[in-house]
Amino acid sequence: MRLVNPENVSERQRTRCRLNDPLDTTPYSGVVSKPLATSSASASAPSEPVITEGKQRRKQSRRGTETRLGLVRRARRMNRTLAQAFPEVRCELDFTNPLELAVATILSAQCTDKRVNEVTPALFERYRTARDYAEANRTELEEFIRPTGFYRNKATSLIGLGQGLVEQFDGEVPHTLEQLVKLPGVGRKTANVILGNAFDVPGLTVDTHFSRLVRRWRWTAETDPVKIEFAVAELVEKREWTLLSHRVIFHGRRVCHSRRPACGVCVLARDCPSYGEGPTDFKEAAALVRGPETEHLLALAREGAS
Secondary structure (H helix, E strand, C coil), X not given: CCCCCHHHCCHHHHHCCCCCCCCCCCCECCECCCCCCCCHHHHCCCCCCCCHHHHHHHHHHHHCCCCHHHHHHHHHHHHHHHHHHCCCCCCCXXXXXXXXXXXXXXXXXXXXXHHHHHXXXXXXXXXXXXXXXXXXXXXXXXXXXXXXXXXXXXXXXXXXXXXXXXXXXXXXXXXXXXXXXXXXXXXXXXXXXXXXXXXXXXXXXXXXHHHHHHHHCCCCCCCCXXXXXXXXXXXXXXXXXXXXXXXXXXXXXXXXCCCCCCHHHCCCCCCCCCCCCCXXXXXXXXXXXXXXXXXXXXXXXXXXXX
16 A cells, blocks of 8 residues: 555545555554454444444444445544534633643643643743743742642643743744644644644644544554554544544543443444443433533434434
8 A cells, every 4th residue: 555644635535545445544654554453242233223224334344344435434424423413612721822722731631621721820820921931940830730740740841841932932832743742741642732723723632532432433443642643634634633633532521431431322323333332221321421512412312313
């Protein structure tokens, strides 16, 4: 298979897939995708599917007989369904400028967005510029961010971030991936968060929810975040990358939980090869849904099951 960088591939080329192409979902230079593994347990169809229309789709993806074109179509269909389920997605970290977003994203490692949002108002009031972080008193900074956990490492990253911005970019947050990942504490995930939400540059944010769900959906079998990013980039239109990231993360937090996904009320049931990992009974599954969109999600589920 010819290796292609998606940045240089047109939309028409992305969708021109042969029906019998193997499911190698990461044709990037230097990145090799694993085949989608199946097991005897996952090959069996659910005994009591809520929505029978998607039964054949689930069987194909479970058995590894789904074509590449089928996978692309399924992934894009799931993205459209998620857009209906979550019409107003956003970054759930509070910020007013790129620097604040960079700081908040660094603090969000191994910490909930809610806790970060409780810490950042006072932090942003005290530290307003990159130079403020570069010249920060470490002990004082650590006290500000202590509730987010791993505060010593995070303080090192924030001071390093400030110094890097002052020395390399005149105190301004750059807006390219190549420049951002050179900064202390900024990896590809943080860079894509900044690009997508502060500069409107499409990027895929591969956090724990995103990586868990795309593997559960059999979009890829990769476990490395960078390889997952590259694999999913080949399935969904570039203009959708940032919104897809938010939609998947919202769905993971509200419906598709790690231990007990709410399968019985999931709007993706028709296309999900893992349907049945969680309760399929409507009432039992409905009790698992979280977040302010609960009523909207349950209404869509009733609609889909009728």
